[in-house]
Amino acid sequence: MPLQRVRFAEEVPEVFRASLSAIRRELDVPAEFPAEVVQAALTAADNPRLPDLDRTDLEFVTIDPPDSMDLDQALHIERNGDGYTVYYAIADVAAFVRPGDPIDVEARKRGETLYAPDKRTPLHPPELSEGAASLLPDQVRPALLWTIQVDASGEGTDVNCKRALVKSRAKLNYAGVQQDLDAGTASESLQLLREVGKLREQRELERGGVNLPIPDQEVVSGNGEWSLEFRAPLPVEGWNAQISLLTGMAAAHLMMYGEIGILRTLPESHDDLRRKLENTAKALGIAWPVGTSYAQFIHGLDPKVPAHAAMLAACTVLFRGAGYTSFSGGVPEQPEHAAMKSEYAHVTAPLRRLVDRWTGEICVALCADTPVPDWVRESMDDIPKIMDEADRKAHAYERAIVSMVEAGLVADQVGSGFDGVITDVDDREQTRGIVALSTVAIEGRVTGKTALPLGQPVRVKLVQADISAGTIAFELVG
Structure with missing residues (x-):
């Protein structure tokens, strides 16, 4: 799966440095x-x-x-x-x-x-x-x-x-x-x-192929606040x-x-994945016409447009499940x-x-x-296992870093309200799911008192933004 790269326009602040070190310890990222x-x-x-x-x-x-x-x-x-x-x-x-x-x-x-x-x-x-x-x-x-x-x-x-x-x-x-x-x-x-x-x-x-032009995410500061920008x-x-x-x-x-x-x-993607991406597009205000394939939709995105850049980052889930297949004396x-x-x-x-x-x-x-x-020949069957584990660690590292940065961007807004769209709902517990905010390219866990309205615009309140844990949580308003 393509990786998102997060960069800081200036020196990485100390609060993030401590969290990055903690992430490396938790994931056992090699040192020197x-x-x-x-x-x-x-x-x-x-x-x-x-x-x-x-x-x-x-x-x-x-x-x-x-x-x-x-x-x-x-x-x-x-x-x-x-x-x-x-x-x-x-x-x-x-x-x-x-x-x-x-x-x-x-x-x-x-x-x-x-x-x-x-x-x-x-x-x-x-x-x-x-x-x-x-x-x-x-x-x-x-x-x-x-x-x-x-x-x-x-x-x-x-x-x-x-x-x-x-x-x-x-x-x-x-x-x-x-x-x-x-x-x-x-x-x-x-x-x-x-x-x-x-x-x-x-x-x-x-x-019908897809090659995602993944934008880099850059954290910039101004007037004592951080914001996240995409570099197309x-x-x-x-x-x-x-x-x-x-x-x-x-x-x-x-x-x-x-x-x-x-x-x-990589196996073919399933319907649930398309549903989630269509809901993300809705949250970002991007039209996905009926009958438009993944490839056609993605080729129509312009990474210079912030909402499109965020959509491209979300589309990395299309590559989830990619692996390596070794073979000899035949073909897979x-x-x-x-x-x-x-x-x-x-x-x-x-x-x-x-x-x-x-x-x-x-x-x-x-x-x-x-x-x-x-x-x-003697070691090639070991390589898929090694690479699959390395990929898991790389993606866990990426996700942890992105989550840490996103939590930092809204850490001072706990209690504030945001507009968004429910992009995913837990199959086992319909009151839990994921919301994508409409004003900033951030997703987070959301809970409601009743079943969440999948694909629908909602108003949510930020109840948690923990930089060290890299967690963001919302509650449905109303």
Whole structure:
């Protein structure tokens, strides 16, 4: 499920710092890396396994938030007749990490990088993730080089993945790239990113797929009060994401053909989920016409509009139930990711997500028509369990942080009244449910003396807002 990121425009206030520390203790979020892991990372940084193929001639660039140093992906696109050749370099973590070494053992405990407003808890030691393995500019790095042919309609037609040396020419950020594209000064490769990205977005809409442009939430202060604002993703963020999705789908098709791999899968959503989202849309004043699908509705949302941004954040529940499916010697009965409307695999973020090291190795072997390494085959059935647990922790961490911030925003308004809409009612106790406020993008538990009117506008009173517990509670008025 896509994660919401909460940021503070200024330094995180002490009251939130204490709560963040408590959340980490409760969820057992890892602290610093053990000394032996750090030492192993330092040694690995000096002794990577380097491939023979040299593709430092390709003018790769990375596009990430300005403060990112764990750069997994570098991009270069060329026109090829009436289509395109997409080169996508992915950091080669396996060039530094050996199966069973201290870095590998620790990474299996962590599963993925965790994010909070005051700190990042990385999957790998910074000596690798922000240093020797990161695709930093002007540095020759080992990478898994994906070469994907894309036709004039945006459909991928051919794929290859092999190890190669690459060199990024620049560490770019989204705002800067968007500005250059808008001004007409961007490089040809970045202009082609826009072309391919738009084509892929159209292909996504045609197949009924959903890729949520989740807005970041930023806490800002003024006149002694806090407020929550949404930062809408820039168009280039969506186009860049489409290249990652293109690669993940290509990887899934490779693994399905080779009858070995680890897919990211998601079952179809149920009616109760649609009902809740329709009620949330009603609370936010957004029309959801009868007969409009999830994909059509979501593609019609504008993340620059605050109510739409809040709706997109609520739509992350569509990805609830996503998991990982490993297979060998056949293919899964249900291989599809329902939100993508396609088979899909995670392969593009190995510095931040454990499974990508396994899927990358499988794809390299399949493209070279060589056996998948024994260490991959022997451990691949463990990876879905590890990743499912890591995902649970990441989402619990996200939910706890969002709830903490929301409680802080209304902590001084206990006893005040708010307008909202009942978005969910407890099946077993109809007097309990969830209310979404109409004036601020906040949900909370609500109770009434009689059955709650699902989907109906109501007036509620705030009776609890506990920052340390991250809880908000309302009572129905009248």
